[in-house]
Amino acid sequence: MAGKHTIADIARLAGVSKTTVSRVLNHKPDVDPITRERILRIVKEVGFVPNLIASGLAGGHTRLLGVLIPSFASPFVAEIMHGVSEAIADTPYELLLYHLNEMAYENNKRDIIRHILVSRLTTGLLSIFPGPWAEHVVRLHTDEGYPVVMVNDQAAPPTIPWVGIDNRAGAQQAVQHLLALGHRRIAHIQGPMQYYCSQERYTGYCEALKNAGLSLDPALVAEGHFNRAGGYDAAMAFFSLPIEQRPTAIFAANDLSAYGVLDAAAKYRVNVPDDVALIGFDDEYSSVLVRPELTTIKQPFREMGRHGLNMLLSMLDSSKHSTTVMSAFAVHEQKEQSDSSLHMQLDTSLIVRASSCGVAESQTLSSL
Amino acid sequence: MAGKHTIADIARLAGVSKTTVSRVLNHKPDVDPITRERILRIVKEVGFVPNLIASGLAGGHTRLLGVLIPSFASPFVAEIMHGVSEAIADTPYELLLYHLNEMAYENNKRDIIRHILVSRLTTGLLSIFPGPWAEHVVRLHTDEGYPVVMVNDQAAPPTIPWVGIDNRAGAQQAVQHLLALGHRRIAHIQGPMQYYCSQERYTGYCEALKNAGLSLDPALVAEGHFNRAGGYDAAMAFFSLPIEQRPTAIFAANDLSAYGVLDAAAKYRVNVPDDVALIGFDDEYSSVLVRPELTTIKQPFREMGRHGLNMLLSMLDSSKHSTTVMSAFAVHEQKEQSDSSLHMQLDTSLIVRASSCGVAESQTLSSL
DNA sequence: CTGTTAGCGCCTTCAA
DNA sequence: TTGAAGGCGCTAACAG
Numbered sequence A, B: 001m002a003g004k005h006t007i008a009d010i011a012r013l014a015g016v017s018k019t020t021v022s023r024v025l026n027h028k029p030d031v032d033p034i035t036r037e038r039i040l041r042i043v044k045e046v047g048f049v050p051n052l053i054a055s056g057l058a059g060g061h062t063r064l065l066g067v068l069i070p071s072f073a074s075p076f077v078a079e080i081m082h083g084v085s086e087a088i089a090d091t092p093y094e095l096l097l098y099h100l101n102e103m104a105y106e107n108n109k110r111d112i113i114r115h116i117l118v119s120r121l122t123t124g125l126l127s128i129f130p131g132p133w134a135e136h137v138v139r140l141h142t143d144e145g146y147p148v149v150m151v152n153d154q155a156a157p158p159t160i161p162w163v164g165i166d167n168r169a170g171a172q173q174a175v176q177h178l179l180a181l182g183h184r185r186i187a188h189i190q191g192p193m194q195y196y197c198s199q200e201r202y203t204g205y206c207e208a209l210k211n212a213g214l215s216l217d218p219a220l221v222a223e224g225h226f227n228r229a230g231g232y233d234a235a236m237a238f239f240s241l242p243i244e245q246r247p248t249a250i251f252a253a254n255d256l257s258a259y260g261v262l263d264a265a266a267k268y269r270v271n272v273p274d275d276v277a278l279i280g281f282d283d284e285y286s287s288v289l290v291r292p293e294l295t296t297i298k299q300p301f302r303e304m305g306r307h308g309l310n311m312l313l314s315m316l317d318s319s320k321h322s323t324t325v326m327s328a329f330a331v332h333e334q335k336e337q338s339d340s341s342l343h344m345q346l347d348t349s350l351i352v353r354a355s356s357c358g359v360a361e362s363q364t365l366s367s368l
Numbered sequence C: 001c002t003g004t005t006a007g008c009g010c011c012t013t014c015a016a
Numbered sequence D: 001t002t003g004a005a006g007g008c009g010c011t012a013a014c015a016g
Helices: A007-014 A018-025 A033-046 A052-059 A075-088 A109-118 A131-142 A167-180 A196-211 A228-239 A255-268 A301-325 A328-341 A360-366 B007-014 B018-025 B033-046 B052-059 B075-088 B109-118 B131-142 B167-180 B196-211 B228-239 B255-268 B301-325 B328-341 B360-366
Strands: A064-069 A094-099 A124-128 A148-151 A162-165 A186-190 A221-223 A249-252 A277-282 A295-298 A343-346 A349-351 B064-069 B094-099 B124-128 B148-151 B162-165 B186-190 B221-223 B249-252 B277-279 B296-298 B343-346 B349-351
Touching (some): A007 A018, A007 A033, A052 B052, A075 A094, A075 A301, A075 B075, A075 B094, A109 A131, A124 A131, A162 A167, A162 A301, A167 A186, A167 A249, A167 A277, A167 A295, A167 A349, A186 A196, A186 A228, A186 A255, A221 A228, A249 A255, A255 A277, A301 A343, B007 B018, B007 B033, B018 B033, B075 B124, B075 B301, B109 B131, B124 B131, B124 B301, B131 B148, B162 B167, B162 B301, B167 B186, B167 B196, B167 B249, B167 B277, B167 B296, B186 B196, B186 B255, B228 B249, B249 B255, B255 B277, B301 B343
Parallel strands (some): A064 A094, A124 A148, A148 A162, A162 A343, A186 A221, A186 A249, A249 A277, A277 A295, B064 B094, B124 B148, B148 B162, B186 B249
């Protein structure tokens, strides 16, 4: 039975105390180099791996990091997780998955979050798309001092460590692209307005129009719920406007809504991009499969995951140092400071495909 | 600071011993009902949650289950995980994620798997799409007796607990659908033939043809690598055949390949489904987004995840009972027996959309 | 039914 | 530079 060794076994084999073995395992400096080599050799020989549970208990903290994800439904989450697992690959930490079934729970959101803290399994938390959980996650950090990083969502101004994108700038990119193509009547299909990112994208849309000297036409703005049906409904409304009021271009707050626009366009026999140009937001996998392929604003999901996890790791690192090296006051000072730098906004990028201008079609097809 | 309680605290508050508290926490029967109620009340009041790390150490096994996933790239994995987390939701277990970056690792696959065993973090393992890891996962179960369930992949005859589908029957469903539509020249785009599921799907294809009294035309079979480019290449080859040899229908071993067929059809100006009918396998999310929408064989991914996790839980359960209740010999007997019933083959289902017969188009569109 | 006594395997003082 | 001793919070025998 391989691997059933304990530190005691190694100590016996090496003829030293358990303490010494523990020291070399934890990279403490105060060990005779010769002894260290001998121990390491034995460790390798017998394939010893320390019991993480035991060391978690004794050390007061585990090597587990929690990842709170809202749902697997969204392909983004998978992309983000991809980045997360890349980042964790060469660390000694492991990932504990907290999945929140979307329904039920309404009342005990707080309990579930608290459970994460109180069960003491994890040493830190990465919260992806917190959505309705955001406030509890924030409190976990603010009130309890638990190391938390939020990925890709934010309460108005982010108050805790956070990695995301500049939704406003992304929306401006989108609208500017349409403006550059000569469009003047540009519609917007909003996301759910209780989300900050929806508000930001809408703001970006408004600003881009204003910068171009265009006024906002309320008839060209509709809420689309971030899903296909919502996009469909919104687009149907646009297409049923009198011809001279119709938009010549649509900026959908996410790709899913844009798919709905394509449905509506097919129904109305509106040609995309000739009759109406279309741009989405996210760059989902499916956006190269729909016809025409969807122009969109790409979010760097994988990078978000990677940076988020790295940020969490660095927080753990610095808190470890601080508690041993610095006075309580100094700790507080440094925390304030590093927190303020713990807001990372990644860049979005414009991906031009056929849905905004026909010429792109041949390019993307040939790139297959 | 909420939740910093230990069993000792509860014991003090309730005026009983720690042991008693531990007993009610672990649902042992031998506790005075009155005392039990009192303890539970206090536990609730102070919001006590036992330290899982400590109980893992003391009890000799944790409440963590490992999930080994090959990559987040595939949307299936997300679906399966969805089922997994549904199943784990009302158990006291948590999920530990082992993610295998596809590359590197070639040499230390074994080490990584061994690490799972040896680090003792988890009590059992759910291995999703093991692919190249399969043999090591199998050995983990066979040689080390570690509780393992494989989801949706299998070495020739599955030798360890396993949940998946009947790929052969699924393929037959697909081909029979095409036969029923009157097609006689049905092509097949295979998956990578080193995968058992690809072989099975191919076998199902052959059998369905034979049952219909048709002979196999080697020109109508091509390997497609399970991806879009592979499907494209294969379809290009089919479409460049002399007209009378061309297939009137194509069964792609997965949806991705089928997307490639659509690309090729667009290039060749072949109309789907009028010139060639198309059916895929998997029912990916995107298959309702491509045009025409893709007829396909749906795999019940979520159910696989759910059943897989439940199977793992029941294995843990029974092994717990067996080690305490039965002799070593009896344990072995029961293990053999339950293992043999621990192979679950779920049903696939045929999803008819526009790519196989035009009439379906209006139906699916209207269901939006 | 309940409490007492030992650890689980490791880390962390403290003293040598 | 090393070792011995104590404890992390809980569970699992044992007795009562």
